[in-house]
Amino acid sequence: GQQLNQSPQSMFIQEGEDVSMNCTSSSIFNTWLWYKQDPGEGPVLLIALYKAGELTSNGRLTAQFGITRKDSFLNISASIPSDVGIYFCAGPGQGAQKLVFGQGTRLTINP
Amino acid sequence: EAGVAQSPRYKIIEKRQSVAFWCNPISGHATLYWYQQILGQGPKLLIQFQNNGVVDDSQLPKDRFSAERLKGVDSTLKIQPAKLEDSAVYLCASTDGRFEAFFGQGTRLTVV
Numbered sequence: 362g363q364q365l366n367q368s369p370q371s372m373f374i375q376e377g378e379d380v381s382m383n384c385t386s387s388s389i390f391n392t393w394l395w396y397k398q399d400p401g402e403g404p405v406l407l408i409a410l411y412k413a414g415e416l417t418s419n420g421r422l423t424a425q426f427g428i429t430r431k432d433s434f435l436n437i438s439a440s441i442p443s444d445v446g447i448y449f450c451a452g453p454g455q456g457a458q459k460l461v462f463g464q465g466t467r468l469t470i471n472p
Numbered sequence: 473e474a475g476v477a478q479s480p481r482y483k484i485i486e487k488r489q490s491v492a493f494w495c496n497p498i499s500g501h502a503t504l505y506w507y508q509q510i511l512g513q514g515p516k517l518l519i520q521f522q523n524n525g526v527v528d529d530s531q532l533p534k535d536r537f538s539a540e541r542l543k544g545v546d547s548t549l550k551i552q553p554a555k556l557e558d559s560a561v562y563l564c565a566s567t568d569g570r571f572e573a574f575f576g577q578g579t580r581l582t583v584v
Contacts, residue, residue: 452571
C-alpha cells in the first residue's frame with residue numbers, strides 16, 4: 362500500500378525561527394492534508410491541498426502540493442511556543458476515501 | 473457544530489480482558505473511521521464505515537477486534553481478548569464525503 366515518509370522526524374528550534382518539513386509518497390496523490398496533534402489530543406486539520414503546485418496558507422502556516430504529486434511541504438514562519446506538537450501529512454490510500462498518515466514530525470521549541 | 477465525541481478518554485485493563493470504545497461522529501457525516509495510534513507513530517486505519525456498511529477493514533485484526541455502526545451514526549470498537557501490544561490511542565474520525573477527516577480526542581488504552 363501507499364507509504365508516506367516525513368522528514369525530519371524531529372526538530373528542535375528557537376522561538377521565532379522558521380520551520381520547514383516535507384512529506385513524500387510512494388505513489389501519486391490527488392489530495393494532501395496536513396494535521397497537527399497536541400499531546401493527549403486528536404489530530405487537527407491545518408491545511409488541505411487539491412492541485413499540483415497549489416500553495417495554501419493558514420496564518421503563519423503555508424503548505425505546497427508538489428508538482429510531481431508525490432510530495433508536499435509545510436512551512437511555519439516565526440514559530441511560537443504553541444506551535445509545539447507533532448505534524449502529520451496524510452493522503453488518500455487505496456480505496457474509497459481511505460486516509461493514510463505519515464509517521465509525523467515532532468516540533469520542539471526552545472524559548 | 474459539535475465535534476467527534478469519544479469515550480472513555482482513558483482505560484487501563486489487564487491482558488486477556490475485553491474493552492469497548494464508543495464514538496459519536498459529527499452530525500450528518502456518513503463516513504466514520506477508527507484508527508490505532510501507537511506511541512511515536514502516525515495513525516493507522518483499522519476500519520472505515522460508510523453509513524452502517526464496512527468499506528475497508530483490511531488492517532483490522534479480526535481475531536480479536538470487532539467494530540459496528542448499527543444505525544449508521546454511533547460506532548463501537550471492541551477488543552477481546554486484549555494483548556499488551558494493543559496499548560495505544562484509539563482515534564475515531566468522521567467526514568461528510570471529502571478526504572478532510574475530523575478527529576475525536578481519542579481513547580488511550582493501556583494493557584498491563
